[in-house]
Amino acid sequence: MNKKQALRLHVPEPSGRPGHETDFSYLHLSPAGEVRRPPVDAAPADTSDLAYSLVRVLDDEGRAVGPWVPPVEPQRLRTGLRAMMKTRIYDARMMIAQRQKKISFYMQCLGEEAIATAHALALQPGDMCFPTYRQQGLLLARDDIDMVEMICQLMSNECDPLKGRQLPVMYSYKRAGFFSISGNLATQFIQAVGWGMASAIKGDSKIASAWIGDGATAEADFHTALTFAHVYRAPVILNVVNNQWAISTFQAIAGGEATTFAARGVGCGIASLRVDGNDFLAVYAASLWAAERARSNLGPTLMEWVTYRGGAHSTSDDPSRYRPADDWAHFPLGDPIARLKAHLMQTGAWTAQEHEATQKELEAQVSAALKEAERYGSLAAGHLAGAAAMFEDVYKDMPAHLRRQREQLLRGEMDPLRRES
């Protein structure tokens, strides 16, 4: 008799759980400086090896080594370190503000600060990012975005430029190349590719930068975007932030176990790099490489930024339920701030005293901005945007039925929180 084997499925599991330390050997790291840097006009298939290795510049001693060391002045790196510190301090203070009921919800990017801040330095005015909720560093790395206005958005108060219509953290800054954040994951990818294609159709020189998390790559939009980007060689950088987790779901469930997220790009005919996302210099160098390709009509580049979500997914999440409490401390790629600080101190471009003074100065700056934003109202103190504002800015000319409903509301005949039966 022909004995048939029972079929079974493979369900990936993280190597660590609460009370059981993570075995991070699953990450497959390359030593700093070891991975080659191909010319910017490399054919996508010739980046295959780079999709499975890891571009790194900073070694364990804080030295910048290998072919990816970017041409960068120490002053620019000091600016980068300051941007990362500012982002971390801002996040920490807004987390407290949420616990104080001044804002309803918050999402921090603890541990991922190098990615957005270094990427921001590699872009040019007019380029457009399509970020998710963990790229506040793109804004905080700039000098022209008022932190008070950002906090007013978190508070949905009188000075919220979005009039309380967006979830806190879902900023929108057209003037800073920061497209309105959509809560619908992966939409950023198709929108960025479409925007980049439009830029090329118009004969413009601006490029797009798309953002997605490891978990969201499992959405169909991600794959659709890759097809369009490849076919039309859209001028776009496709960023996948692999921070190992999608809320409580380990990255292997989205397909990162037996392959890499960067490898998705190569399979679609797109040049791809897998990069140490906690290495400011590597992020900056790889972003410059991808931006130059896009600007030179050489097509899209898919970047997998390998990092770790150091904090909870959001203020509504408790990661101690699904991963070891001290997991981040054991993550082999370390802390991006500590690594750039060590590099700058080693090269004599930074001192412990400067670090301490900058920390204090930024803490004072964030506290002052929070205080000022609170003057325009907060969840705890009231002064929120009026409900009637929801009818405005939707249509160029308000349709009659909306005008009617708005009047009903203003006359007190309609409770905006009551459901229609």
Ligand SMILES: Cc1ncc(C[n+]2csc(CCOP(=O)(O)OP(=O)(O)O)c2C)c(N)n1
């Ligand atoms: C289309 C869609 N599906 C599900 C959600 C709910 N959701 C919000 S964040 C999240 C996890 C995303 O994880 P990842 O893409 O890895 O990004 P990260 O939060 O780690 O930065 C999920 C499932 C959503 N917002 N949109």
Ligand SMILES: [Mg+2]
């Ligand atoms: Mg994730």
